[in-house]
Amino acid sequence: MKKKLIYILIFGFCVAVISFAAVFLMHKHISDHPVSNKNSGDNTVSIGNIPPIPVTVQDMTKGAEKPSTNISKGFTPNGVPVLMYHRVGDLPENADATTTDLTVSTANFEEQMTFLDKQGYVSITPDQLYGWLSKGQEIPKKSVIITFDDGYQDVFDNAVPILLEHHFVGVFGIITGFVGTRDYASWQTIGAAKAKGMIIVSHSFSHFDFSKHNYTDQEYSIAKSTMDINDNLGFTPTYFIYPYGTYNTDTENILTAHGYVMALTTAYGFAQKGENLLEIPRIRVHGKEVLPRFEYDVAGIPLPVDQTAENKNPDLLQMPTTATKGE
Ligand SMILES: [Zn+2]
Numbered sequence: 001m002k003k004k005l006i007y008i009l010i011f012g013f014c015v016a017v018i019s020f021a022a023v024f025l026m027h028k029h030i031s032d033h034p035v036s037n038k039n040s041g042d043n044t045v046s047i048g049n050i051p052p053i054p055v056t057v058q059d060m061t062k063g064a065e066k067p068s069t070n071i072s073k074g075f076t077p078n079g080v081p082v083l084m085y086h087r088v089g090d091l092p093e094n095a096d097a098t099t100t101d102l103t104v105s106t107a108n109f110e111e112q113m114t115f116l117d118k119q120g121y122v123s124i125t126p127d128q129l130y131g132w133l134s135k136g137q138e139i140p141k142k143s144v145i146i147t148f149d150d151g152y153q154d155v156f157d158n159a160v161p162i163l164l165e166h167h168f169v170g171v172f173g174i175i176t177g178f179v180g181t182r183d184y185a186s187w188q189t190i191g192a193a194k195a196k197g198m199i200i201v202s203h204s205f206s207h208f209d210f211s212k213h214n215y216t217d218q219e220y221s222i223a224k225s226t227m228d229i230n231d232n233l234g235f236t237p238t239y240f241i242y243p244y245g246t247y248n249t250d251t252e253n254i255l256t257a258h259g260y261v262m263a264l265t266t267a268y269g270f271a272q273k274g275e276n277l278l279e280i281p282r283i284r285v286h287g288k289e290v291l292p293r294f295e296y297d298v299a300g301i302p303l304p305v306d307q308t309a310e311n312k313n314p315d316l317l318q319m320p321t322t323a324t325k326g327e
Helices: 002-032 097-102 106-118 126-135 153-165 187-195 215-233 249-257 293-299
Strands: 082-085 143-150 170-174 199-202 239-241 262-268 280-284
Touching: 082 262, 106 153, 106 293, 126 143, 126 262, 143 153, 153 170, 153 187, 170 187, 187 199, 187 215, 199 215, 215 249
Parallel strands: 082 143, 082 280, 143 170, 170 199, 199 239, 239 262, 262 280
Antiparallel strands: none
């Protein structure tokens, strides 16, 4: 009887020890391998046995003054943002995804220009950018270039008055073969804007994909647009915007032969010294884009890091995958 009691006590003790050890080990495992340590505030995330990885997504609540170099993927926002707009105004009914992405409402444009103005940005001309990039001429510390592709009537109606109100200058890429047709401004409208200080540059005659056309066709489109601008506005353009942002070595050679010294693409980035003057990148401003997304654009923080509630607009993340008319 006494022996039996001893066995029971020993058995009970063993069960207690094993249970305690099991609970202790489980607890220790959880402590060593947290599912997430997002509350620790050390900017790392670890999952299971995967080593901690640095958090590279910008905290969208802390403003845009310190863009993360991880997000910027190697480019330092140490140059000039060249903003790219297409249309400014109300969206037509049943607008497709491309038109929606290309159209900034007048209210949003006003908000964006007011932001630039309050932040002390100065809109510079292509001459100033070219002087800075190629001759080391000085430009204001907070310089920005505001470009409009295609020459739509709505930008002359809606954007130009806002630009003038803020003492900004706009740069308008004109498709000379489209002038005065459908939604495109007339030479009279374009000339009137130029007289108020707006800058006119060539966006070709025919607005085709230059990378897919032969030398002769490319040269005709560039030479004809140069002649049209000369005939209608009285000067020879020296700056060019590539339709769809596409080009090849022929395009660059033709531009140089026809006196063009600088050309803008649709590639993402800031205009920086040391880069090819015929391949100046830009920052696209998307339709429905509001602050603070626009602030991040100007600061050099690209999409898609949109985490804020006001910018959770799926349209902003739908980049057109193919070039379409109107780019
Ligand atoms: Zn275009």
